[in-house]
Amino acid sequence: MSQHLSIARTSRGKPAYVVGGWDRPLSEFFIRAFHGSEPNVNKMRHMSSGYSDLDALQAALHYLQLTVPSSFFRELATDARYNAGNRIVRHDFSLVPRVLYAEPDSSGRIHALFRARHAITHSTLTLQRHERLVVVQEGAKPLCLEEFRRGRPFGLGGLIATHEDFDLLLSGSCDERFCAEAFGHQEQPAAA
Numbered sequence: 001m002s003q004h005l006s007i008a009r010t011s012r013g014k015p016a017y018v019v020g021g022w023d024r025p026l027s028e029f030f031i032r033a034f035h036g037s038e039p040n041v042n043k044m045r046h047m048s049s050g051y052s053d054l055d056a057l058q059a060a061l062h063y064l065q066l067t068v069p070s071s072f073f074r075e076l077a078t079d080a081r082y083n084a085g086n087r088i089v090r091h092d093f094s095l096v097p098r099v100l101y102a103e104p105d106s107s108g109r110i111h112a113l114f115r116a117r118h119a120i121t122h123s124t125l126t127l128q129r130h131e132r133l134v135v136v137q138e139g140a141k142p143l144c145l146e147e148f149r150r151g152r153p154f155g156l157g158g159l160i161a162t163h164e165d166f167d168l169l170l171s172g173s174c175d176e177r178f179c180a181e182a183f184g185h186q187e188q189p190a191a192a
Contacts, residue, residue, distance in 0.1 A: 004090075
């Protein structure tokens with residue numbers, strides 16, 4: 001079972017917390033909503049499961065007048081597509097989703113962590129020297145990694161880059177090891 005943990009916004013401005021996920025054995029989505037900014041079983045507001053598609057889950061959150069980051073639904077869709085289980089991801093309105101725990105290959109995604117060798121200014125990308133960049137590819141290995149390893153130019157959006165522009169620091173499946181290396185270590189919250 002995957003779990004996506006998210007601070008939610010209520011229509012009244014009160015803090016709320018949502019845990020949603022994909023139940024692999026039942027092939028369905030579930031949600032739990034809590035009053036406050038952390039999951040606490042004593043402050044549970046709503047608990048339901050049996051959602052066969054994301055539209056129904058979104059409708060339930062809309063009915064509860066809760067808004068979650070758009071990454072919440074994108075990651076849930078990926079979990080369903082790859083039948084992911086044993087994966088915990090934290091979502092925030094201002095940050096990239098962070099994988100706190102994952103079985104290897106549970107998301108079907110490959111990530112690459114690059115570091116800029118020099119300042120890069122382009123219409124689609126601006127990086128300072130030594131700033132890090134994460135590239136995400138669903139499914140097969142990212143073409144840019146193969147091109148990079150061969151010393152050939154590769155595309156990042158509209159930017160054509162080479163070995164002279166980036167160092168490849170890490171590549172691999174979407175899991176907590178990759179996120180810890182890319183974004184730093186973070187304690188795993190207690191799952192609700």
